[in-house]
Amino acid sequence: MSDFDVTAADSIDLARLRRFVAVAEELHFARAAKALRIPRQSLSATVIELEGELGTRLFVPGASPTQLSADGAALLAHARDLIKAQEQAEREQQPEEPASLRVGFVPGVTVSKWARVWGERLPEHPLAVVGVGQGEQEAALRAGRVELCFVRLPIDRTAMNAIPLWRETPVAVVQKDDALSLLDTMTLADLAGEQLHDTSDPDQAAEALAMVAAVGGVAIVPQSIARLHHRRDLVYRPITDAEVTEIALAWPVGSDTELLEEFVGIVRGRSANSSRGAVEPEHAQAPARKGTAAKSAAKKPGAKKPGANKPAAKQRGAAQGGGRGRKPGTRRGR
Structure with a gap:
């Protein structure tokens, strides 16, 4: 029985082990070299080097066609495990792709202005814009082919959130x-x-x-x-x-994500500096600015105008000028 220890291959670089695996799987040096796109002589030299380092024959000498030795078969299984483990480690080390968003639109809708704003604000997150037939607008959302979609109403409002945007003549x-x-x-x-x-x-x-x-x-x-x-x-x-028909932005109930809310905010005209949060209900109204209520009240019928409570004498004096504000060259009346 051979005393060959396959763990001795753990210190050998994977590039050379991959060459050995190619020959061991093909059992033909010329075909393996062609698959690896290297000269046959280089491949043979690599196998000879490996046999010297490991102290064993990996292929049966003089066999035609090429045959693996028992130690060669053991090394093949171990080399496959080493290569698989390395490839898995490389995949885990690769950074995750940035989150993206898929937005659908039915015929007639133009989304370029919102896509442009998205690209300016979130360039690190790809935005995929997908044309969707009107007959498929709800199916595309339910199946997850798109996260949001510009749709023509009506749609099933029990399963879909929708923000009406504009009406079409x-x-x-x-x-x-x-x-x-x-x-x-x-x-x-x-x-x-x-x-x-x-x-x-x-x-x-x-x-x-x-x-x-x-x-x-x-x-x-x-x-x-x-x-x-x-x-x-x-x-x-x-x-x-x-x-009339109505265009709305729709998405499935319960599917809200941070990126989805970002896009909804862009469509609603939220600026880049606005705070980001949950989508507001359709009936929500912006709080009145300071002084808005007073201005509105002043416009109501019967509302008192500024200066209405001034004494009549003062009002007459103001109307006559009271000696102030006269134009240059005018004479004071007697």
């Missing part, structure tokens, strides 16, 4: 030579009897506008969708009495 899209294009604005009554193309799914709005261009009729879409799919052969007219 609906527009009617018609051909340039359509009689309706002569109107600056429209009402729903103006569209009575017209062929209305289905635009219930904003993700398919481009197809609906293509149908208007091809066969005529009317498509009603949010203004931002019309801008997104603008065509030179169509015109867009606001509808004054149609139901």
